[in-house]
Amino acid sequence: MKTMAKIYVSSTFKDLEECREKVRLVLRRMKHEDVAMEYYVAEDKRPVDKCLEDVAACDIYVGIFAWRYGYIPTGYDKSITELEYRKAVETRKDCHIFLLHEDAPWLPKFVDKGDDAQKIDYLRKELSEKYTVSFFKTPEELGSLVGPSVHNWEKELGIVSVKKRCHSRN
Numbered sequence: 001m002k003t004m005a006k007i008y009v010s011s012t013f014k015d016l017e018e019c020r021e022k023v024r025l026v027l028r029r030m031k032h033e034d035v036a037m038e039y040y041v042a043e044d045k046r047p048v049d050k051c052l053e054d055v056a057a058c059d060i061y062v063g064i065f066a067w068r069y070g071y072i073p074t075g076y077d078k079s080i081t082e083l084e085y086r087k088a089v090e091t092r093k094d095c096h097i098f099l100l101h102e103d104a105p106w107l108p109k110f111v112d113k114g115d116d117a118q119k120i121d122y123l124r125k126e127l128s129e130k131y132t133v134s135f136f137k138t139p140e141e142l143g144s145l146v147g148p149s150v151h152n153w154e155k156e157l158g159i160v161s162v163k164k165r166c167h168s169r170n
Contacts, residue, residue, distance in 0.1 A: 004030075004031055004032055004154070005032045005033070005058075005059040005060060005150075005154075006032070006033045006035055006057065006058040006059050006060075007027050007032050007033065007034055007035065007058060007059065007060045007061075007062055007150065008035045008036070008054055008055050008058040008060070008061050008062065008084070008088070008093075009023055009024060009027070009034055009035065009036040009062050009064070010055070010061060010062065010063045010064065010081055010084040010085065010088075011063070011064035011065065011066075011081060012066065012068040012069070012070040012071075012079075012081055013037070014110070015066050015067070015068050015106075015107075015110035016064055016066055018139045019064055019066075019136075019139045019142050020036060020064065021139070022139040022140065022142055022143040023062060023064065023142060023143060023146050024036060025143065026143045026146050026147045026150075027062075027146070027150065030147065030150060030151070032150065035054050035057075035058055037051065046073070047073070047080070048073045048076065048080050048083060051080055051083070051084055052083060052084065052087045055084050055087040055088050055091065055093070056087060056091045058088075058093065059093070059094075060093060060094045060095075060096060060150065060153060061084070061085070061088035061093040061094070061095045061096065062096045062098070062146060062149075062150075063081075063084075063085050063088070063095060063096070063097045063098065063127070064098045064100075064142065065081075065097070065098070065099050065100065065120070065123065065124055065127065066099075066100040066106065066110065067100065067106060067110060067111040067112060067117075067120060068110055068111070068112050068116070068120060069081070069082070069112050069116040069117075069119040069120040069123070070082070079119070082119075082123055085123075085127075094153055095131060096146070096149045096150070096153070097127045097131045097133040097134070098133065098134050098135075098136055098142055098145060098146065099124055099127065099128065099133050099134075099135050099136075100135070100136060100137070101135040101136060101137045103137065104136070104137035104138070105137075134149065
């Protein structure tokens with residue numbers, strides 16, 4: 001069966017690695033193509049450029065945010081994670097935003113301090129004000145939130161009814 005949508009999965013990496021994997025698994029089970037940096041191979045392109053091209057080419061943006069701001073590439077004043085989000089907005093993607101709940105247990109080494117802490121706080125506040133966000137405490141909970149979010153997007157576009165019609169013919 002052909003995948004139904006290309007969905008970009010965005011987050012900082014090391015702190016949210018398990019969450020990213022859970023989301024990618026849910027999306028693949030839904031027959032969607034998950035686009036994420038885990039699939040990148042060596043090529044003659046800056047990582048930030050590849051990420052932004054992929055965001056622009058996707059149907060939906062899934063943003064996962066905890067307490068790290070992320071890597072700021074040379075020549076930029078924003079992290080790759082924030083740049084991905086801004087590219088999704090610029091290219092008018094549906095943005096599905098998931099924030100780590102403030103009561104979730106989290107390792108101190110994955111919590112930014114100083115300027116980066118202020119940047120991630122500001123970004124999380126902006127996202128909370130601009131979108132109806134979902135909060136999660138565990139990778140499993142995140143996975144259980146992403147599926148219904150994407151399913152609702154499918155219903156809005158009529159993808160679900162088309163998928164059911166295709167199955168009923170077989």
